[in-house]
Amino acid sequence: MLDDTFTLKKLEIFLAFMKAGTLADTAEDLGMSTVSVHRAIHSLEEGLKCALFRQEGRLLVPLPSALVLEERVLSIVASLDDAVKVTRETAGIYSNKFKLGALYSLTLNTVPRLIAGMKLRKGDLNIELTLDSNEVLFRKLKSVELDAILVSLEPGFRDDDFTCLPLFNDEVLLAVPADSDLSDASPLDLSDFREQTFVTLKKGFATFRDSYRAFDRAGFEPNVVMEVSDIFSLISMVSAGVGFALLPRRVEAVFENKIRLLPLKGMGDIRQNISMVCLANRERDPRILACIAECRTYSREL
Structure with a gap:
């Protein structure tokens, strides 16, 4: 088992030395002192419990063990770079x-x-x-x-x-079929519709939340005959006369041939x-x- 003296930083210094060939050139490339480079290489040997170089004058000459280590460490560093890339992309970072x-x-x-x-x-x-x-x-x-x-x-x-x-921000209005005889000349009182049937989105949708806020203010529990999972189905149900609904104004321009949106009295702040x-x-x-x-x-x- 490797001890704490065996670190990725020391391996990077080792690879830089194997590429540069001398302590001085390695130190210059890494912005370190030659003493620090030599200490890191010596510490690696201690951690591995085997020699990597032999001393020839002022030079360190790689042994076969150093060449094997270089080959394997280059592979490990490449795998680590790939692991970092894949991890970031999985998290949605630095991806297209x-x-x-x-x-x-x-x-x-x-x-x-x-x-x-x-x-x-x-x-x-x-x-x-x-x-x-x-x-x-x-x-x-x-x-x-x-x-x-x-x-x-x-x-x-x-x-x-x-x-x-x-x-x-978008106001919430009463949705009725396009051919409804209800007038939009003045705001309607939602409480007048307590006996009518309604269609709503399911719980969790913003329009569900705002609809029940309006019903609560109007003072009644709506007779909901259907809950749907998307606003397009909801509009189709209103158009077919299944029930009224409360919808944001932004849908009006696209579906004006299917529904009409009428303003409600005292609900202007529900947006x-x-x-x-x-x-x-x-x-x-x-x-x-x-x-x-x-x-x-x-x-x-x-």
Whole structure:
């Protein structure tokens, strides 16, 4: 078994000496003193418990043992470099792969624009997109399964573990079928709909959270006839007359032939604060910096 005198630093000095050939040249290459180089080589021999060189005047001449050690150590260093590279890439660091998470509703406009902008900034970037709920996206970000996420944050959200960049905020409105005879001339009172049926997203989605916040303020428990896993299914259910829903305004322009969004009285402060979020200890990653820069450009152009 090797003792504590056998270190990677000493092996690096040994390899440098085998390449340079003399103590003086090795010391110059490494920015060390010749005494320190000689001491490191001698310490290696002590750790290995065998001679690596023979003394010929002021020169150290490699023995066969030194040549074997050089060959094996070069292989070990190459394997170690590869291990570091693979480890970093597995963790998503210094890779051309960028894992972005987003809410389903943001694929209608925000996500395509951000991805297009990031590809212009870093053409070699391979972007993988994951769509899921607020809850799942945050969990995947914490476990470094995602590099950055586009989510809806609670008002006043603050956590030193995350870096957050606000993009825009979106009001929550009542979604009704496109052919509904309800008027949008003035805000509607949600409490007037206590006897109606509703369709919602499943728990964990930002729209689920905001919907129940509105129901609570209106003073009733909704008659939910269906819970779905994505906003597109939700819109289809509303369009088909299965039930009403509460949805963010950003879906209106794309689905105006299927649904109408009507303002609600006293609900103006129930808004979705859409932000880009990454881990604070990873914000200097070049890929994440490109995402941050593009998000800033996007928010300025809104």
